[in-house]
Amino acid sequence: MPDQLRIAVPNKGQLSEPASAMLREAGYRQRKDSRELVLIDPENRTEFFFLRPKDIAVYVGEGILQAGITGRDMLLDSGAPAEEILPLGFGHSTFRFAARGGASMKVEDLAGKRIATSFEGLLEGYLRQRGIDARVIHLDGAVESSIQLGVADAVADVVSTGTTLRQAGLEIFGDPILESEAVVIGRQGIEDDPGVQQLLRRLRGVLVARDYVMMDYDVNAERLDDASALTPGMEGPTVSPLHREGWVAVRAMVPRRDAQRIMDDLWQIGARAILVTDIYACRL
Ligand SMILES: Nc1ncnc2c1ncn2[C@@H]1O[C@H](COP(=O)(O)OP(=O)(O)OP(=O)(O)O)[C@@H](O)[C@H]1O
Ligand SMILES: O=P(O)(O)OC[C@H]1O[C@H](OP(=O)(O)OP(=O)(O)O)[C@H](O)[C@@H]1O
Ligand SMILES: [Mg+2]
Numbered sequence: 001m002p003d004q005l006r007i008a009v010p011n012k013g014q015l016s017e018p019a020s021a022m023l024r025e026a027g028y029r030q031r032k033d034s035r036e037l038v039l040i041d042p043e044n045r046t047e048f049f050f051l052r053p054k055d056i057a058v059y060v061g062e063g064i065l066q067a068g069i070t071g072r073d074m075l076l077d078s079g080a081p082a083e084e085i086l087p088l089g090f091g092h093s094t095f096r097f098a099a100r101g102g103a104s105m106k107v108e109d110l111a112g113k114r115i116a117t118s119f120e121g122l123l124e125g126y127l128r129q130r131g132i133d134a135r136v137i138h139l140d141g142a143v144e145s146s147i148q149l150g151v152a153d154a155v156a157d158v159v160s161t162g163t164t165l166r167q168a169g170l171e172i173f174g175d176p177i178l179e180s181e182a183v184v185i186g187r188q189g190i191e192d193d194p195g196v197q198q199l200l201r202r203l204r205g206v207l208v209a210r211d212y213v214m215m216d217y218d219v220n221a222e223r224l225d226d227a228s229a230l231t232p233g234m235e236g237p238t239v240s241p242l243h244r245e246g247w248v249a250v251r252a253m254v255p256r257r258d259a260q261r262i263m264d265d266l267w268q269i270g271a272r273a274i275l276v277t278d279i280y281a282c283r284l
Helices: 016-025 056-061 072-078 120-129 163-167 194-211 221-230 256-268
Strands: 005-010 038-041 046-051 067-071 083-087 093-100 114-117 135-138 154-159 170-180 182-186 212-220 238-241 247-255 272-278
Touching: 005 016, 005 056, 005 194, 016 194, 046 056, 056 067, 056 072, 056 182, 067 072, 072 083, 072 120, 072 170, 072 182, 083 194, 114 120, 120 135, 120 154, 120 170, 154 163, 154 170, 163 170, 182 194, 194 212, 212 221, 212 256, 221 247, 221 256, 247 256, 256 272
Parallel strands: 005 046, 005 067, 114 135, 114 154
Antiparallel strands: 038 046, 067 182, 083 182, 093 154, 093 170, 212 247, 212 272, 238 247
16 A cells, blocks of 8 residues: 655645645545645545645655645746646646737847746746846736836736736737646656555546546447547447447547537437446546
């Protein structure tokens, strides 16, 4: 049995709820009260520490906790000796420059300007790489207000829908500095830890169950090649004989977002009794 596992989970912010939901889906106990700081899950020999998302890379980098869930942007900003192990498909954002609407600012214009951000590490790394000498103003949050309030000429901030920027009268400029999402992080080599391997297997199972559905249908054996091309599954579809002469039953996993289109295409080649069901959990 793997050793006790110590995992960091965001205690608040955009990643907190979806991270706990994913762990719950993976069969772990999660806290009921958002003020709980530690939660012990004895059945899974796992302790969850609810920490500020920005601090998680620090704890994991120090080797205090074996793994954690945080944003890619926060991991890279921290400079902590930890790496990304598994992207989790939620908490998508981009890290971008923005300035007053109509200012038509360019990245080259940033030299000598004041740029406000809560991600100094990320911003300074970017500016250094491009040899831009600008003044970085550190703010903890609500960075969008800094231009209006005269503290900065531009911001480098997290953008998801863009609503916050628009409401502050700001306009994005330049290419994205970084594309981020929630990730599992750990120190180099931690993937070999049996406890971490088990956590990753469970989380990968949740990702597959979210992204795929199971498709079952009957088709004339003569159209099986066409049907298999539409539903190749992971290692080819499962094909079983049917009592009906010349027909087979086929079963394969298909991407959830393509399910309706695939059903239409299967119907066109004569497949019938096409059923789609959710995958509750899996290990592939
Ligand atoms: N509106 C959003 N939609 C999706 N992901 C986001 C959004 N805002 C931030 N994120 C991502 O979520 C992660 C955590 O950011 P968040 O803003 O929740 O942390 P925080 O600012 O430290 O917490 P708080 O906002 O509670 O102070 C980051 O990786 C960030 O890129
Ligand atoms: O593009 P949008 O969909 O509008 O989302 C982006 C906003 O969401 C986050 O703010 P948060 O609520 O975490 O507040 P904070 O700035 O205090 O961290 C982020 O810092 C942006 O301000
Ligand atoms: Mg925030």
